[in-house]
Amino acid sequence: MVSPISVARPRTDSHPEASATGRSVGPVFRPVPADAPDAIDIRGVTFRYGEQVILDDVDFQVGAREIVGLIGPNGGGKSTLLKLILGLHKPAAGCVRVLGRTPKAAARHIGYVPQFANFVKRFPIRVEDVVLMGRQGRRRQWGPWPRADREAIGAVLEEVGISHLRRRHIDALSGGQLQRVLIARALAAEPQLLLLDEPTASVDSDGERSLFELFNRLANRMSVVVISHDLGFISDYVDRVACLNRKMIVHDTETLTAESIERLYGENVQMIHHHH
Numbered sequence: 001m002v003s004p005i006s007v008a009r010p011r012t013d014s015h016p017e018a019s020a021t022g023r024s025v026g027p028v029f030r031p032v033p034a035d036a037p038d039a040i041d042i043r044g045v046t047f048r049y050g051e052q053v054i055l056d057d058v059d060f061q062v063g064a065r066e067i068v069g070l071i072g073p074n075g076g077g078k079s080t081l082l083k084l085i086l087g088l089h090k091p092a093a094g095c096v097r098v099l100g101r102t103p104k105a106a107a108r109h110i111g112y113v114p115q116f117a118n119f120v121k122r123f124p125i126r127v128e129d130v131v132l133m134g135r136q137g138r139r140r141q142w143g144p145w146p147r148a149d150r151e152a153i154g155a156v157l158e159e160v161g162i163s164h165l166r167r168r169h170i171d172a173l174s175g176g177q178l179q180r181v182l183i184a185r186a187l188a189a190e191p192q193l194l195l196l197d198e199p200t201a202s203v204d205s206d207g208e209r210s211l212f213e214l215f216n217r218l219a220n221r222m223s224v225v226v227i228s229h230d231l232g233f234i235s236d237y238v239d240r241v242a243c244l245n246r247k248m249i250v251h252d253t254e255t256l257t258a259e260s261i262e263r264l265y266g267e268n269v270q271m272i273h274h275h276h
């Protein structure tokens with residue numbers, strides 16, 4: 001018999017006023033309008049670096065307030081797919097729509113947490129300065145940050161659990177703390193769609209669980225796509241798992257099994273390690 005990896009996808013922070021969709025009520029819960037566009041609608045997308053086909057006729061949809069895990073072997077094209085959603089790459093064929101618009105038009109409503117290895121720590125700046133950077137796209141004038149922005153990031157720091165680090169310089173942070181700072185920076189933009197590229201790569205397993213709980217909570221008010229190599233965690237906290245290895249296969253987590261993953265990739269995704 002084939003055993004499912006997980007069937008439990010509880011929403012954290014559940015509340016008696018949970019909506020008809022079964023979603024729990026988060027801090028700034030608003031019902032999903034019936035006509036809300038998909039957060040991501042990718043159809044027939046092909047992308048190449050030179051001659052190398054990285055994405056081959058990929059379809060991928062993510063609904064409003066859905067949380068989707070994106071898995072697949074190293075080099076399978078996961079980061080490339082996020083870059084297409086961000087409008088940093090253009091497809092050779094097919095169509096990418098984000099929040100009902102072109103990626104470029106949607107960009108300021110997308111929060112992006114890049115792979116940790118890409119972040120240079122040696123800037124002489126504090127946590128709050130990094131997080132305030134996330135407000136830049138909403139800014140109307142230069143000069144000191146208005147009080148409203150400082151208050152907004154106070155709420156974000158609290159939500160991400162790093163209020164106590166607000167005045168700390170970033171080169172004094174642990175990997176897990178810095179990861180939370182980057183998540184807070186993305187949330188400071190008040191995104192409708194949050195993209196996270198391996199946000200738990202440098203975090204221990206307690207930290208990883210608490211980050212996945214946070215992502216699950218955030219999906220009460222935004223759509224979330226999280227890349228991870230850790231199937232055990234991911235399947236506990238997401239609505240669906242999408243498997244990408246040049247081609248895309250999307251599962252409901254209730255039908256995803258270790259055997260089906262192995263069949264698709266010829267190996268256990270949990271055993272794939274990152275080499276950055």
Ligand SMILES: Nc1ncnc2c1ncn2[C@@H]1O[C@H](COP(=O)(O)OP(=O)(O)OP(=O)(O)O)[C@@H](O)[C@H]1O
Nearest residue numbers: 049054072073074075076077078079080081274275
């Ligand atoms: N700028 C680039 N120029 C050429 N090839 C690239 C470039 N960036 C990535 N690639 C190649 O594209 C393929 C897909 O890379 P991508 O980073 O999207 O994979 P991934 O699934 O995110 O992998 P990982 O799990 O290792 O992060 C890889 O073969 C990679 O070497």
